[in-house]
Amino acid sequence: MRQALPLALAALLLGGCASHKPEDFNGTWINQEAIKAANKGGSLRQALNENGPIFEWKLDFAHQQASYSNGFEAADGQLSANQKNWQASFEGGQTEQLELDGDELKAISQSGAEQTFVRVEQPGNTPLGASFEKALYQAYLGGDWKVLEGQGKGGIVRFSDTGTVTGLPGPDRFALCLAGDCASMGGSNDSLWLERNQRGAPFIFKRDGNKLTIYQAVNTAQADEIPQLSPGAQQWVLERD
Missing domain, CATH: 2.40.128 (Lipocalin)
Known part of the structure; x- marks a missing residue:
């Protein structure tokens, strides 16, 4: 009542x-x-x-x-x-x-x-927040991505809507940085987290249509400053079929 x-x-x-x-x-x-x-x-x-x-x-x-x-x-x-x-x-x-x-x-x-x-x-x-994240992962990273450059060249990478990834040598989980500190550290760059066995690192990525380029993330901030990530060496180039 x-x-x-x-x-x-x-x-x-x-x-x-x-x-x-x-x-x-x-x-x-x-x-x-x-x-x-x-x-x-x-x-x-x-x-x-x-x-x-x-x-x-x-x-x-x-x-x-x-x-x-x-x-x-x-x-x-x-x-x-x-x-x-x-x-x-x-x-x-x-x-x-x-x-x-x-x-x-x-x-x-x-x-x-x-x-x-x-x-x-x-x-x-x-x-x-999980429903939005799942729908975003399906739309933004769903499907088969062929490795054009980098380790595993010629293989197929799949990002699931639950945060698992297969086909990339090493990592088996990923997360896109959507907002907050995670995203702000990358400035205007897009960033994601790749990990295996709860150990991982941030990466910078750029998507251009059906091409996805992933770079190592380089911290350009001083030791006592908030991290600022910039793209470093290219790690992978993927293309979605």
Whole structure:
């Protein structure tokens, strides 16, 4: 009853303004526009910067909870009704207005910036941000990549949507740097992490259409400074069939 009452009051506040039931908002929503922009084959950092900062929402109206991921950090907030639609409120006074437009979720920030999201099917207990990451990996790195230059030349490399990689001599796991410290250390460069047995290193990469070039990462910062990674020696050139 304690949960039902706030939702009933919220419905009264909304009156006839909202055309969707609260449960229509429930679920996981990902930023498909950012994935489409990335999959054009250019800079991942640019695509994410231009279509961010939020990449995934999780909405639970039964518990009036809203969470989002920016690819590096997660934020948990509370859902409430306002005069127009629904509002997600977070620590520090941040708010996002949420509304449905057909099958899409629109989130409007306090500055008026608008982002759109599409709902995805999600298995239970999937970590926040994992659905966007999985969809991005499928689109951006999915398929068969032939090694044109570097160790394993002539072989086929496959990046899975769960973060495993086969065909590269050495590493068996990877992660794209999407945001936060991981991405900022590379400056304007795209970077990824390659590892085996929980030991790994960052690499710089450049994707040009269906060609992916991976470089060793060179730290140009002083010992007491935040690392700044630049491309060093070329490690691999891959081409997607």
